Amino acid sequence: AQTVTQSQPEMSVQEAETVTLSCTYDTSESDYYLFWYKQPPSRQMILVIRQEAYKQQNATENRFSVNFQKAAKSFSLKISDSQLGDAAMYFCAYRSGEYGNKLVFGAGTILRVKS
Amino acid sequence: EAQVTQNPRYLITVTGKKLTVTCSQNMNHEYMSWYRQDPGLGLRQIYYSMNVEVTDKGDVPEGYKVSRKEKRNFPLILESPSPNQTSLYFCASSLHSSSLSYEQYFGPGTRLTVT
Numbered sequence: 001a002q003t004v005t006q007s008q009p010e011m012s013v014q015e016a017e018t019v020t021l022s023c024t025y026d027t028s029e030s031d032y033y034l035f036w037y038k039q040p041p042s043r044q045m046i047l048v049i050r051q052e053a054y055k056q057q058n059a060t061e062n063r064f065s066v067n068f069q070k071a072a073k074s075f076s077l078k079i080s081d082s083q084l085g086d087a088a089m090y091f092c093a094y095r096s097g098e099y100g101n102k103l104v105f106g107a108g109t110i111l112r113v114k115s
Numbered sequence: 116e117a118q119v120t121q122n123p124r125y126l127i128t129v130t131g132k133k134l135t136v137t138c139s140q141n142m143n144h145e146y147m148s149w150y151r152q153d154p155g156l157g158l159r160q161i162y163y164s165m166n167v168e169v170t171d172k173g174d175v176p177e178g179y180k181v182s183r184k185e186k187r188n189f190p191l192i193l194e195s196p197s198p199n200q201t202s203l204y205f206c207a208s209s210l211h212s213s214s215l216s217y218e219q220y221f222g223p224g225t226r227l228t229v230t
Contacts, residue, residue: 004157045205045221091157100165101146101209102173103219105157 002027004094006106013082014114020067021077021109023092031097034068034075039089039108048090051075053097079111087113117142121206121222128196129230136191136225138206145211147189148219151175152203161204164189165211196229203227 003026013019025034036048051059051068059066063083067076079086092106119140128134140147148163150173160173164183178200180192189208193200206222 006157009155043203043224043226045207045224047218050218093158100163101148101211101219102160102163103150103158103207105150105159107155107157 002029002032002094002096002104004092004104004106006092006109008109009107010110010112012112012114013079013086015082015084017082018078018080019082019111021079021090021092021111023075023077023106025073025075025092025094025104027073027094027096029096029098033095033097034066035093035095035103036064036066036075036077037091037093037105038086039091040085041088045091049077082113084113084115087111117220119206119208119220119222121204121225123225124223125226127228127230130197131195133192133194134196134227135193136204136206136227138189138191138222139187140189140206140208140220141187142208142220143186144208144220145186147183147206147208148173149179149181149189149191150205150207151200152205152224158205161191193227196227198229201227201229 032053034051038046049061063080089108093103149161150158152158162181164170204225207219209219
């Protein structure tokens with residue numbers, strides 16, 4: 001079974017600075033997808049960024065980018081120019097490329113942004 | 116507007132009193148799923164459905180039931196709730212895994228407290 005590990009329960013960043021959230025996963029599959037979700041205090045799950053395992057190029061969405069290291073099974077999220085609105089819980093998630101649509105989530109990282 | 120709706124958003128109940136949390140999506144998605152979110156554990160899948168009348172257990176199905184009589188609806192049933200089912204529940208939907216679209220759309224969440 002696949003597992004996802006987020007080793008940082010909490011992180012803090014100064015407004016306008018850069019922060020990196022860590023995520024590692026364990027799988028024997030070669031085809032899969034990885035995601036970062038943001039959960040603000042409203043509890044809504046918001047997709048931040050996604051990465052297909054077969055793509056070597058790291059995904060980027062505006063201030064959000066990932067460092068995808070397939071061999072190391074690592075998928076970190078970098079937030080540049082942090083804003084107060086970035087404060088939230090962030091979840092890393094794995095989805096098999098072959099077996100259904102189930103998402104396997106990490107435990108989450110709370111990101112606090114200081115003004 | 117494409118969306119997944121859940122009702123109720125908040126529910127406080129007592130042990131043993133049957134309850135149903137409704138989930139509905141307006142995107143004609145085949146796949147629907149229920150997750151529960153607990154501190155330190157992230158989100159875990161309870162049940163899923165690949166299409167009408169096709170349901171299967173996820174990782175934590177004990178104490179829950181589901182049904183899929185219509186494509187748009189996927190209710191979660193707790194026939195005899197217990198305090199360990201106090202949690203935040205999310206319904207999600209997506210196109211079937213065989214399609215190219217793999218993004219899951221999440222409902223707003225239901226906060227359930229069982230006393």
